[in-house]
Amino acid sequence: xxxxxxxxxxxxxxxxxxxxxxxxxxxxxxxxxxxxxxxxxxxxxxxxxxxxxxxxxxxxxxxxxxxxxxxxxxxxxxxxxxxxxxxxxxxxxxxxxxxxxxxxxxxxxxxxxxxxxxxxxxxxxxxxxxxxxxxxxxxxxxxxxxxxxxxxxxxxxxxxxxxxxxxxxxxxxxxxxxxxxxxxxxxxxxxxxxxxxxxxxxxxxxxxxxxxxxxxxxxxxxxxxxxxxxxxxxxxxxxxxxxxxxxxxxxxxxxxxxxxxxxxxxxxxxxxxxxxxxxxxxxxxxxxxxxxxxxxxxxxxxxxxxxxxxxxxxxxxxxxxxxx
Amino acid sequence: xxxxxxxxxxxxxxxxxxxxxxxxxxxxxxxxxxxxxxxxxxxxxxxxxxxxxxxxxxxxxxxxxxxxxxxxxxxxxxxxxxxxxxxxxxxxxxxxxxxxxxxxxxxxxxxxxxxxxxxxxxxxxxxxxxxxxxxxxxxxxxxxxxxxxxxxxxxxxxxxxxxxxxxxxxxxxxxxxxxxxxxxxxxxxxxxxxxxxxxxxxxxxxxxxxxxxxxxxxxxxxxxxxxxxxxxxxxxxxxxxxxxxxxxxxxxxxxxxxxxxxxxxxxxxxxxxxxxxxxxxxxxxxxxxxxxxxxxxxxxxxxxxxxxxxxxxxxxxxxxxxxx
Amino acid sequence: xxxxxxxxxxxxxxxxxxxxxxxxxxxxxxxxxxxxxxxxxxxxxxxxxxxxxxxxxxxxxxxxxxxxxxxxxxxxxxxxxxxxxxxxxxxxxxxxxxxxxxxxxxxxxxxxxxxxxxxxxxxxxxxxxxxxxxxxxxxxxxxxxxxxxxxxxxxxxxxxxxxxxxxxxxxxxxxxxxxxxxxxxxxxxxxxxxxxxxxxxxxxxxxxxxxxxxxxxxxxxxxxxxxxxxxxxxxxxxxxxxxxxxxxxxxxxxxxxxxxxxxxxxxxxxxxxxxxxxxxxxxxxxxxxxxxxxxxxxxxxxxxxxxxxxxxxxxxxxxxxxxx
Numbered sequence: 001x002x003x004x005x006x007x008x009x010x011x012x013x014x015x016x017x018x019x020x021x022x023x024x025x026x027x028x029x030x031x032x033x034x035x036x037x038x039x040x041x042x043x044x045x046x047x048x049x050x051x052x053x054x055x056x057x058x059x060x061x062x063x064x065x066x067x068x069x070x071x072x073x074x075x076x077x078x079x080x081x082x083x084x085x086x087x088x089x090x091x092x093x094x095x096x097x098x099x100x101x102x103x104x105x106x107x108x109x110x111x112x113x114x115x116x117x118x119x120x121x122x123x124x125x126x127x128x129x130x131x132x133x134x135x136x137x138x139x140x141x142x143x144x145x146x147x148x149x150x151x152x153x154x155x156x157x158x159x160x161x162x163x164x165x166x167x168x169x170x171x172x173x174x175x176x177x178x179x180x181x182x183x184x185x186x187x188x189x190x191x192x193x194x195x196x197x198x199x200x201x202x203x204x205x206x207x208x209x210x211x212x213x214x215x216x217x218x219x220x221x222x223x224x225x226x227x228x229x230x231x232x233x234x235x236x237x238x239x240x241x242x243x244x245x246x247x248x249x250x251x252x253x254x255x256x257x258x259x260x261x262x263x264x265x266x267x268x269x270x271x272x273x274x275x276x277x278x279x280x281x282x283x284x285x286x287x288x289x290x291x292x293x294x295x296x297x298x299x300x301x302x303x304x305x306x307x308x309x310x311x312x313x314x315x316x317x318x319x320x321x322x323x324x
Numbered sequence: 325x326x327x328x329x330x331x332x333x334x335x336x337x338x339x340x341x342x343x344x345x346x347x348x349x350x351x352x353x354x355x356x357x358x359x360x361x362x363x364x365x366x367x368x369x370x371x372x373x374x375x376x377x378x379x380x381x382x383x384x385x386x387x388x389x390x391x392x393x394x395x396x397x398x399x400x401x402x403x404x405x406x407x408x409x410x411x412x413x414x415x416x417x418x419x420x421x422x423x424x425x426x427x428x429x430x431x432x433x434x435x436x437x438x439x440x441x442x443x444x445x446x447x448x449x450x451x452x453x454x455x456x457x458x459x460x461x462x463x464x465x466x467x468x469x470x471x472x473x474x475x476x477x478x479x480x481x482x483x484x485x486x487x488x489x490x491x492x493x494x495x496x497x498x499x500x501x502x503x504x505x506x507x508x509x510x511x512x513x514x515x516x517x518x519x520x521x522x523x524x525x526x527x528x529x530x531x532x533x534x535x536x537x538x539x540x541x542x543x544x545x546x547x548x549x550x551x552x553x554x555x556x557x558x559x560x561x562x563x564x565x566x567x568x569x570x571x572x573x574x575x576x577x578x579x580x581x582x583x584x585x586x587x588x589x590x591x592x593x594x595x596x597x598x599x600x601x602x603x604x605x606x607x608x609x610x611x612x613x614x615x616x617x618x619x620x621x622x623x624x625x626x627x628x629x630x631x632x633x634x635x636x637x638x639x640x641x642x643x644x645x646x647x648x
Numbered sequence: 649x650x651x652x653x654x655x656x657x658x659x660x661x662x663x664x665x666x667x668x669x670x671x672x673x674x675x676x677x678x679x680x681x682x683x684x685x686x687x688x689x690x691x692x693x694x695x696x697x698x699x700x701x702x703x704x705x706x707x708x709x710x711x712x713x714x715x716x717x718x719x720x721x722x723x724x725x726x727x728x729x730x731x732x733x734x735x736x737x738x739x740x741x742x743x744x745x746x747x748x749x750x751x752x753x754x755x756x757x758x759x760x761x762x763x764x765x766x767x768x769x770x771x772x773x774x775x776x777x778x779x780x781x782x783x784x785x786x787x788x789x790x791x792x793x794x795x796x797x798x799x800x801x802x803x804x805x806x807x808x809x810x811x812x813x814x815x816x817x818x819x820x821x822x823x824x825x826x827x828x829x830x831x832x833x834x835x836x837x838x839x840x841x842x843x844x845x846x847x848x849x850x851x852x853x854x855x856x857x858x859x860x861x862x863x864x865x866x867x868x869x870x871x872x873x874x875x876x877x878x879x880x881x882x883x884x885x886x887x888x889x890x891x892x893x894x895x896x897x898x899x900x901x902x903x904x905x906x907x908x909x910x911x912x913x914x915x916x917x918x919x920x921x922x923x924x925x926x927x928x929x930x931x932x933x934x935x936x937x938x939x940x941x942x943x944x945x946x947x948x949x950x951x952x953x954x955x956x957x958x959x960x961x962x963x964x965x966x967x968x969x970x971x972x
Contacts (some may be wrong), residue, residue, distance in 0.1 A: 206923040206927065225865070276530050280545075572776065588878070600855070604872070
């Protein structure tokens with residue numbers, strides 16, 4: 001049976017003050033084929049009725065699993081669990097990113113889903129960040145496709161209408177940290193061996209401006225300036241102190257806590273919460289959308305340089321040697 | 325006898341670095357009849373001499389009281405006390421807002437007044453926020469007039485040349501919270517039963533962007549993002565921890581503390597303090613001024629919808645039932 | 649022997665995501681003859697080879713001292729020590745500011761120098777801020793030259809490619825505070841008699857917008873708003889609590905700590921750190937560059953007024969009387 005609409009709210013009390021709330025990200029960017037063409041929730045009077053081709057009560061996705069990510073939706077609560085399961089380190093490859101965006105899109109379009117908890121099925125690691133093999137020895141077209149997929153993931157996650165809670169049950173450097181930062185709330189296992197941060201500078205590279213914007217919006221300007229320049233990976237207790245994560249709990253209570261936080265956020269009427277979220281995040285999302293093609297071009301130009309290719313090959317050699 | 329100008333400063337040492345300090349808010353907005361046409365303080369070499377029609381030593385307002393707000397000016401200190409006295413909950417009706425703006429204007433234009441302490445004469449409540457009856461079953465013209473009055477109050481209070489101290493002696497949700505946030509300093513009675521916050525999302529509505537801007541400028545981006553999405557009402561101790569209020573004191577010491585804080589702020593030369601305040605707040609004030617008519621139009625369009633009218637009627641029914 | 653390039657990084661792994669990193673500050677401003685015309689580091693593939701006219705191993709500056717500032721470069725560590733030695737209070741005169749900018753330029757252009765520690769050789773005072781005698785009884789041309797020198801110092805220091813650490817070993821009001829705020833990291837002697845802050849409002853004047861921007865980027869909006877309006881000078885412990893300085897240490901350990909912090913920052917590859925720093929600070933630097941001539945014109949207009957000249961003369965009389 002389809003989950004009833006949030007009691008007393010939702011349909012009936014939409015936004016009185018609707019300024020600054022249109023969100024045309026995915027359609028603005030020229031030459032981009034967005035994965036999703038669904039109009040934003042606040043462009044409609046209410047959620048659309050189920051398609052006539054789709055029998056009532058039969059929601060399109062309950063549980064689906066691809067190669068890299070497992071998704072389970074609990075229709076009674078309206079909460080999906082999204083588990084990264086791409087050993088050894090959940091690196092964000094093109095395939096992973098594409099599955100991630102598609103999974104988010106499916107949930108976003110599913111009336112029965114109001115929130116998603118993101119966590120890892122791989123022990124000790126949440127996600128190690130962008131997959132460096134995608135940036136090495138490939139064609140210019142491949143680099144562009146990869147970078148667009150990174151952008152797409154972030155646009156979907158940071159701009160999601162759903163409540164997004166990161167249950168960070170392992171280390172989370174660079175792109176992994178970005179995933180956590182893009183959620184509405186971050187809970188981390190209080191294991192001091194787990195660390196999190198945008199450590200790009202340690203690798204001799206620089207986080208793109210929208211990583212930085214997302215970071216500043218969570219920890220403030222000064223902490224971001226220092227942490228980004230030092231490429232710091234903060235152990236869980238320090239990350240909590242800095243505001244990089246909202247809460248620490250013993251690892252065995254992480255999922256329980258995530259569910260409790262989700263319930264608290266879902267107690268709010270969706271429509272008002274979504275409009276408020278959009279009001280807060282729109283400027284930063286719009287900034288990437290406005291510079292999306294330029295951002296891709298920049299990435300492709302730099303990654304195509306022989307000096308960088310050489311550097312990346314050396315880095316991968318080092319990683320291989322460490323393993324063996 | 326008129327209060328002497330601040331010793332050694334004021335007239336004699338105006339701004340050396342005057343960039344970014346013009347404040348043409350009230351004149352910019354087309355089609356708006358501002359309540360006040362006094363040129364901003366820094367557009368003049370010094371305060372104008374008393375009008376010849378007004379005998380020296382006879383200051384126009386010492387104490388005045390309207391239906392909703394009582395104002396008393398202590399000319400020896402230059403501090404006005406403004407008390408909300410509109411039982412049961414000091415809701416911000418059109419009449420209340422108009423009196424509020426007029427009172428602020430009178431004080432702003434009074435040479436003898438340099439600061440104002442804002443508090444409530446109603447037990448346990450500072451202000452309950454916007455009066456919902458003004459948004460229900462009225463004409464389109466009424467909605468526009470009401471919304472303009474809300475804007476006008478905020479433009480005057482947030483942009484005031486006077487030192488403004490909120491002595492929050494009761495709960496202060498939504499628009500009540502905005503009044504406190506718009507002051508220079510917030511002291512709250514340390515009673516944990518009193519709470520404060522922009523809880524619009526709890527009612528299924530969304531705080532307008534200038535409420536949000538004011539909030540972000542006080543508590544920072546991250547706390548604002550979370551608090552606005554959850555529509556949180558923070559008990560006094562939590563509000564203090566988050567920086568939403570600057571200080572907590574026992575309720576019986578609230579006015580004494582407010583007077584002490586005011587004295588500290590008045591020790592500064594008015595001119596430099598006013599220019600500094602303007603430099604800090606100008607961008608946010610300008611943003612509403614630039615979008616004022618659009619903001620009104622948005623409000624009127626949404627509040628005029630039958631679905632919203634129905635929702636508001638239901639909400640008021642609920643409130644009536646609670647009372648009886 | 650020239651210091652070897654940072655092991656494994658630097659040359660080999662330049663920025664993958666290079667957006668937002670050009671820094672044309674010094675060339676943009678029309679009519680300004682920049683002290684330095686060196687292209688920014690990230691505009692080149694790598695540091696240029698030593699000039700053929702300059703024998704390898706012979707670095708142009710090791711130690712140089714002008715009238716006001718002493719500079720010593722330790723080539724083994726790549727760290728320069730810059731000591732203000734302009735008794736009695738290291739006030740920022742035109743001569744001081746010019747030496748400061750020239751010293752920064754020399755170090756910036758020296759391949760052997762990667763970081764600079766800024767401290768005072770005068771007991772109990774870091775720097776007292778702008779020299780008021782430069783603003784009094786001089787020609788319009790002099791005022792313009794002085795103000796341009798203030799701007800130049802800030803543009804060089806805030807935008808420096810080097811790691812900049814302030815070892816604040818004494819009080820640091822107004823312009824002295826700005827110097828500290830413009831560094832990457834601030835360590836202060838934990839002596840509560842030493843205070844720091846932008847106290848311009850206490851003198852009846854207003855900090856220019858770029859002082860304010862720098863301050864907000866360190867302590868956040870709310871603390872800056874309150875501190876600037878009150879013209880607060882914060883004793884060291886309070887300054888640390890507010891985030892105005894990053895760390896307090898006993899005075900005798902200040903230089904040791906500064907060296908340790910510097911080593912931590914220098915462990916990062918220069919190129920990535922510099923790009924990250926530029927990404928963070930570019931918007932604020934650009935804002936002054938875009939309004940530089942206007943800012944000078946404003947300063948000159950105001951400081952030339954007879955009322956202000958009179959006020960400054962009185963202020964200096966007062967200072968003279970205090971001394972005697």
